[in-house]
Amino acid sequence: xxxxxxxxGIGVPMRRSNVDTDQIIPAVFLRxxxxxxxxxALFYAWRxxxxxxxxxxxxxxGKILVAGSDFGIGxxxxxxxxxxxxxxxxxxxxxxxxxxxxGNSGKAGxxxxxxxxxxxxxxxxxxxxxxxxxATIDLVARTARVGELTVPFEIDDYTRWRLxxxxxxxxxxLRDEERISEFxxxxxxxxxxxxxxxxx
Amino acid sequence: xxxxxxxxxxxRTLAEKVWDNHLVTKGEGGAPDLIYIDLHLxxxxxxxxxxxxxxxxxxxxxxxxxxxxxxxxxxxxxxxxKPIVDLTSRTQIDTLRKNAQEFGIRLHSxxxxxxxxxxxxxxxxxxxxxxxxxxxxxxHTSTHGAFGAxxxxxxxxxxxxxxxxxxxxxxxxxxxxxxxxxxxxPGVSSKDIILAVIAKIGTGGGQGYVLEYRGSAxxxxxxxxxxxxCNMSIEAGARAGMVAPDETxxxxxxGRPHAPQGQDWDDAVAYWNTLATDDDAVFDAEVYLDANxxxxxxxxxxxxxxxxxxxxxxxxxxGIVDANERSAAERALEYMDLEAGTRMKDIAVDAVFMxxxxxxxxxxLRAFAAVIKGHKKAEGVRVMVVPGSAxxxxxxxxxxxxxxxxxxxxxWRFAGCSMCLGMNPDQLAPGERCASTSNRxxxxxxxxxGRTHLVSPVVAAATAIRGTLSSPWDLxxxxxxxxxxxxxxxxxxKVSA
Numbered sequence: 001x002x003x004x005x006x007x008x009g010i011g012v013p014m015r016r017s018n019v020d021t022d023q024i025i026p027a028v029f030l031r032x033x034x035x036x037x038x039x040x041a042l043f044y045a046w047r048x049x050x051x052x053x054x055x056x057x058x059x060x061x062g063k064i065l066v067a068g069s070d071f072g073i074g075x076x077x078x079x080x081x082x083x084x085x086x087x088x089x090x091x092x093x094x095x096x097x098x099x100x101x102x103g104n105s106g107k108a109g110x111x112x113x114x115x116x117x118x119x120x121x122x123x124x125x126x127x128x129x130x131x132x133x134x135a136t137i138d139l140v141a142r143t144a145r146v147g148e149l150t151v152p153f154e155i156d157d158y159t160r161w162r163l164x165x166x167x168x169x170x171x172x173x174l175r176d177e178e179r180i181s182e183f184x185x186x187x188x189x190x191x192x193x194x195x196x197x198x199x200x
Numbered sequence: 201x202x203x204x205x206x207x208x209x210x211x212r213t214l215a216e217k218v219w220d221n222h223l224v225t226k227g228e229g230g231a232p233d234l235i236y237i238d239l240h241l242x243x244x245x246x247x248x249x250x251x252x253x254x255x256x257x258x259x260x261x262x263x264x265x266x267x268x269x270x271x272x273x274x275x276x277x278x279x280x281x282k283p284i285v286d287l288t289s290r291t292q293i294d295t296l297r298k299n300a301q302e303f304g305i306r307l308h309s310x311x312x313x314x315x316x317x318x319x320x321x322x323x324x325x326x327x328x329x330x331x332x333x334x335x336x337x338x339x340h341t342s343t344h345g346a347f348g349a350x351x352x353x354x355x356x357x358x359x360x361x362x363x364x365x366x367x368x369x370x371x372x373x374x375x376x377x378x379x380x381x382x383x384x385x386p387g388v389s390s391k392d393i394i395l396a397v398i399a400k401i402g403t404g405g406g407q408g409y410v411l412e413y414r415g416s417a418x419x420x421x422x423x424x425x426x427x428x429x430c431n432m433s434i435e436a437g438a439r440a441g442m443v444a445p446d447e448t449x450x451x452x453x454x455g456r457p458h459a460p461q462g463q464d465w466d467d468a469v470a471y472w473n474t475l476a477t478d479d480d481a482v483f484d485a486e487v488y489l490d491a492n493x494x495x496x497x498x499x500x501x502x503x504x505x506x507x508x509x510x511x512x513x514x515x516x517x518x519g520i521v522d523a524n525e526r527s528a529a530e531r532a533l534e535y536m537d538l539e540a541g542t543r544m545k546d547i548a549v550d551a552v553f554m555x556x557x558x559x560x561x562x563x564x565l566r567a568f569a570a571v572i573k574g575h576k577k578a579e580g581v582r583v584m585v586v587p588g589s590a591x592x593x594x595x596x597x598x599x600x601x602x603x604x605x606x607x608x609x610x611x612w613r614f615a616g617c618s619m620c621l622g623m624n625p626d627q628l629a630p631g632e633r634c635a636s637t638s639n640r641x642x643x644x645x646x647x648x649x650g651r652t653h654l655v656s657p658v659v660a661a662a663t664a665i666r667g668t669l670s671s672p673w674d675l676x677x678x679x680x681x682x683x684x685x686x687x688x689x690x691x692x693x694k695v696s697a
Contacts, residue, residue, distance in 0.1 A: 016531075017524040018403055018503050022642040027621040031274050031288040033248035033295045035356075045644050068524050070404045073437060073503075074640060075621075076339040077246065078355035096404050099439050100339060100353055107357030117524075156371065157230035169357070170257070173365045176225050176234060180367055183224045183236050190460035190468035192239050192327045194306050195265040198457035199314055199325070200591070 001109050003166035004139055007090045009063020011135030011146055013124040014053055017068035021101060024072065024080040038083035054087075058132035064144075066123045066135070067094045072101025072112075081108045091137045093144055093153055095120050106159040107169060111137060113144065113153030122149055139164060211478035213375045214444050215410040218350040218475065222333050224367055232369040238332035239349075240362050241318045242269035242305065244296040245623070246337030250360035251299040263366045264304040268327065269296060272317045274623040275310050277586050277613035284310075289624065303363075316589020316615040319343040319557040323427065324591055326456025330445035330472040335362055340557045340639065342433040346426035347453070348445035348475050350410070353434060373439055374484040376409040377477075380417040382491035387672040389567070390425035391559060391637070391656035393417065393489065394432040395497035395507050401487060403505040406438030409485065412477065413443050417491035423452040424563035431558045432639050435504035444476040496671040498544055499641045499654040501532035506641075508544060510659065510671050516540040535643050536651050537631075544669050547653070549633045551582045552664040553646070554610075554657060556620035556638035560588030562595050564637065564657045569601045571661035571672050572608045578667030583610035584626065586618040610664065622647045635663040 029041035046052045053059050065084070071094035072080060081104045084092065091111035105112040115123070126146040127133060136145045139160060143150050155163075162169065173180075212220070224234040240263075247269070254261070261267060274289040284290040293310070300307035308314040314321060319340055322328040330348035334341060337359040344351035354368070362368055380393055398405075411433050418426065426443045433441025443449075450469060453459045460468045499507040500514045506529065508515065517529035517540060533540065538547070554560075554568050565587060577583050585605050587593040593615055596602055602612045619626040620638035622645070628634055630649025637660050638645075641652035653669060662670040 015527075017528050020503065020640075020642045022621075022640065022645050026644055026648070027273075027623045030245050030623060031286070031292050033252075033292055035249040035252065045648060070437070073403055074339065074434075074642060076337060076353040076355055078249075078337075078357060081355070096407065098437065099407055100355055100434075104355035104357060107355065107361075158227075158232055158369075158371075161230075169369065170259070170361050170364045173234060173361065173367060173369060177365075179224050179234070180236070180365060184366075187236075187238075188467065188471070190464040190471075191332060192329060192458055193265050194239075194268040194327060194458070197306055200457055 001166045001168060004109065004111060004163045006139065007064065007111060007137040008134050009090060010058055010061050010132055011064045011066060011123070011127040012053055012059045012062035013127045014065060014067040015124060018070045018073060019067055020074035021072055021077050021080040021098070022074055025077065025083045030077055030079050035082060036086055038079055039086040042083040042087045061088070063088055063090050064135035064137060065089050065092045066120060066127065067092060068120065069095040069117065071097050073098035076100045078104040078108060081105050081110050085110050093120070093123065106162065109163070111139065111155070111163060113137065113155050115144070115151060115153045119151040122151060211481040213477040213481045213483060214348060214412055214442055214475055215350060215373070215375050215440070218331055218333065219372070221331065232371045234367050235333060235370050236367055237335050237362050238266060239322070239327055239334045240267045241322055241334065241336035241341070242267060242359070243272050243318050243338065244292050245273045246356050247299065247359055248292065248295045249356050250337070250363055251303065253360040254303070254363055259364045261303045261305060261363045266366060267305050267363070269300050269305050269307040270315055270318050270321050271296060271308070271310050273617045273621070275616045276624050277616050277618050277626055280310050280614045313590050313594070316591065317557045317560065317617055319431065320561060320588030320592065323347070323423070324456070324589060326453055326459035329453055329459065329468070330449060331475050335368060339434045340431050342438070342441050343427050343431040343557055345430040345433065345440050345442040346423060347449055348442060348472065350440055350442065352440050373410045374408050376406065376411050376485040376487065377483040378411050378413050378487045378489070379415040380413065380489045380491050381415040382417055383420070384417060384491050384494060387658055388494050388496055389656045389658060390421050390428045392494055392497040393491065394429045395499065395504070395654060396489060396494055397487070398432065398436045398504045399497070399507040400489065401436050403435065403503050404437045406433060406436035409438050411436070411438045411441040413441060418443055419446065422563055423448060424561045427561065428558055432504065435639060445472045496656060496659050498659065498669055500536065500538060500544065501529060502535055502641055502643050503532070504639065504641060504654060506532055507654070510544050510669060512544060514538055514540050514542045514544070545674070547633070547669045548667055549581060549635045549653070549663060549669065551584070551628060551632055551634040552660050553584050553619045553634055553636040553638060554660050555584070555586030555588065555618050557588065557617070558639045559637035559657050560586060560592065562592050565592065565596050565601050568657040568661045569604045571658050571675070572665060573604050575608060575665045577609040577664050581664060581667050583608070583664045584613060584619060585610050586613045587615050589615045619646050621645060635660050635669060
């Protein structure tokens with residue numbers, strides 16, 4: 001994973017709450033087996049509407065998404081993160097995220113920062129007052145800046161550290177492999193085993 | 201979960217006990233805990249990129265014997281003996297088959313007697329049991345919490361992580377008690393409980409929490425009923441939902457193919473009996489619901505929190521204080537082509553979908569069949585019944601439910617996720633309105649432009665008969681039952697028992 005410290009790009013105001021992952025990427029696009037190439041699928045249904053924010057210049061080339069509350073709720077599909085990333089987004093700010101989406105973002109290198117409802121309003125206003133203006137995310141300072149406006153965002157320490165260092169989660173866990181083996185050695189025999197196969 | 205400062209004797213909740221029991225390493229300095237995973241369920245949609253990741257890193261699957269795969273999301277529910285027509289779907293299924301073979305993972309393919317929706321198959325095989333941790337690359341993994349397991353939906357990167365390490369780094373959760381006391385009236389079911397809970401706490405209300413469902417109304421539910429409730433915990437934003445194991449749990453589990461046997465069974469039950477939340481344990485949040493007052497519930501909008509009693513009307517968005525919620529409600533009504541003030545029972549549907557990991561188990565099909573028996577479906581309404589697994593289909597056919605369903609005029613399909621998410625050809629056409637026993641009424645969830653009202657199996661059945669959103673209470677007479685003074689029938693009583 002690439003190291004992230006500062007992200008800069010066109011800010012996109014998405015004044016919608018409860019943006020579920022079915023909206024971010026509809027299920028019909030989940031039949032692919034690749035991890036990239038989902039940019040056309042992003043917000044597929046909403047992009048049929050000419051008034052949708054991503055159909056408008058200069059937001060088409062957006063990099064930093066500022067969304068309403070409860071962004072990424074619903075289905076666990078990590079394709080939602082891949083689609084945002086493939087489209088060009090590097091960060092999403094929202095007052096509240098679906099838990100699974102936020103976890104997926106951290107694993108797949110998309111920065112998900114939590115802001116207050118008031119700051120979401122301020123960021124939307126600052127972007128809409130100057131469409132096409134860059135937003136800058138400083139992961140070290142945990143701030144988002146648009147023009148003169150700087151607001152703090154929250155991201156947990158561990159995810160921030162992993163993003164800053166560009167670390168592979170599996171590699172980190174396997175450093176504790178001895179502990180995993182010790183745990184396995186004391187697991188009770190009643191716990192489920194899928195093999196050998198038993199059926200009715 | 202407050203696992204810090206927990207000694208063996210301090211009072212703990214069910215969720216905390218299961219968490220503590222799976223702690224491989226305790227996270228230091230803001231790092232997450234490393235939690236051991238007892239059971240990993242895999243399906244075709246969220247796994248291909250995870251297996252690719254393993255291949256690229258040259259990593260094996262650490263515990264194939266704790267992993268099981270099934271084909272469910274994009275499989276057809278008709279002509280399952282023929283090659284899958286859609287090439288993209290076929291490729292994804294073929295990819296799972298190749299991966300299962302390469303990595304030594306048990307797979308139940310289309311046509312196999314154990315194939316079906318992953319959350320129906322796990323419990324049915326007796327793999328899901330109390331006090332274990334379960335993960336799957338699917339948000340409805342929360343279903344398995346009905347057994348007193350900690351069951352968490354994960355993304356594809358996490359699927360890869362579990363395949364490689366059989367563990368998951370997880371941040372401790374907070375705990376929320378959802379206490380439902382009282383007795384459900386005939387015609388009211390567990391689906392109505394969970395829809396009412398979500399309407400009460402909202403789609404984000406459970407965020408950061410593991411929910412524990414408690415109280416006399418939960419205790420009285422069958423395992424199928426508990427699974428329906430835990431299944432939709434994610435729709436309240438929660439990572440998991442749980443019910444403490446009891447005799448109902450043990451009776452369901454005992455004798456199933458992978459349930460513990462002999463001494464193992466006795467050891468397991470002795471441990472499971474220690475799992476219930478301690479009397480003096482403290483939850484981070486508590487919610488109460490009165491089961492006596494509950495009516496059949498139905499959604500009117502485009503998220504599962506936008507619901508009302510079936511006897512009610514669509515609320516006026518103008519009355520919503522929060523500006524974001526108000527505009528979300530306005531937008532939902534526009535998408536649903538509905539107006540504030542419309543009585544829910546005046547809404548006509550084009551389709552009824554009976555299925556999904558929420559409501560496709562044998563008890564759900566029995567409840568549906570008991571209401572439709574002897575009736576014909578409303579003219580012009582398409583009714584699709586999709587069992588949750590091949591086993592459920594066999595069981596239903598042995599009981600003659602398929603005959604009741606086909607004589608009613610409904611389609612009797614093969615097992616899979618089907619129209620819950622429309623990844624396969626089972627989709628709504630744009631503008632079509634559906635009463636669905638599934639879990640999500642998101643825009644386009646059941647097909648682009650489709651409109652979904654979430655309902656219970658018996659409401660789906662009554663709606664299929666009348667063509668408008670209806671409960672069994674609205675049926676004047678059912679052939680097997682006598683109408684009671686308040687419009688209920690003895691058939692309904694049987695249904696909800």
